[in-house]
Amino acid sequence: MHQIRSDIAIIIPSYNEGDRLLKVVSAVKEKGYLNIIVVDDGSTDSSIDLIQKYNVTTLRHIVNRGAGAATETGLKYCREFTKFDTIVMIDADTQHDVDDIEKLIVAHYKYGADITIGNRFLENTKDIPFKNWYYNQVANIVTSIFTGKRVQDSQSGFKVFNRNALNKIVIEHDRYEHCSEIFIKAHEYKLKVIDVPIRVYYREEIKDKGQNIFNGIRTFINLFYSALFKNK
């Protein structure tokens, strides 16, 4: 039995993840994290019905708006309706190892970070498919250009925020560019960002999900557009 962690919130954005969401939620519960916030981004499958027995907070988008929009809904809920000091974000597709949550939190407190990133590229990268590795490296270069600092894993969905980061970073981009946006805003607000190595599992069914070169191009255009025409 693990220590009960009632002071930490776990946000899990999810879209049509089927039983993968169930696996992630049950594993997180098993580790003693009670405050799980699942943001269902307009799923059309039964993933949300499968987790009902776990008594988790479920925020439901009536239509699909993208990973960034779902993440911000979870953050806004924590910002306005809760007092959690530590917020963990983890993907619903089982690519992350829930054992690494503890590792991230320990480093987060130890180094007094505002944001802790679960970095997939610090240790063993041989399990990462070349396509995903390539896309991520391009995204890292683009994000580094916008922040003026070297970013090693700009697209990681596994992160920890403290309350300071939660209050300052409001995600505006709806889709995958939100990952880069977090780095850009962290740089703008001079927040302390640290990287912690994590394990990642690219199972066959999730290899084609998420980011690809077209998303990369869109990310770049949207970030460039925002930089030029940012509304007040």
Add this chain to the structure above:
Amino acid sequence: MKIYQIIVPMVGLVGTLYSVRQFRTGINTFFESLLWIMLWLFISLVAIFPDAITFFLSKSIGIKDHINGIVFIGLAILFFLNFKLFNSFKKQNKIITELVRKIALENQAKNENKG
């Protein structure tokens, strides 16, 4: 002087004032408003000095027939309108996301109150 040489600059003046207002009320950014004002100014100048402007354009761009200058201007206007449409599309997207988020949070608040 032809009638369009009076009407078009007047429309340009109204467009310019409208762009300034859009900037002052925060609807458009400085850069967007500047682009609009430049466009209105350009259209007004073409109307007032049609030959001078189109000959100048055809010479400076290297187009032999000055009528092509008009086509070029048309393309520039279409490009800008497309940009404006893209901008509007992004704003609409933002509004939809905010609405969807509000509904999600309100539904959760209702559920918590019931419980």
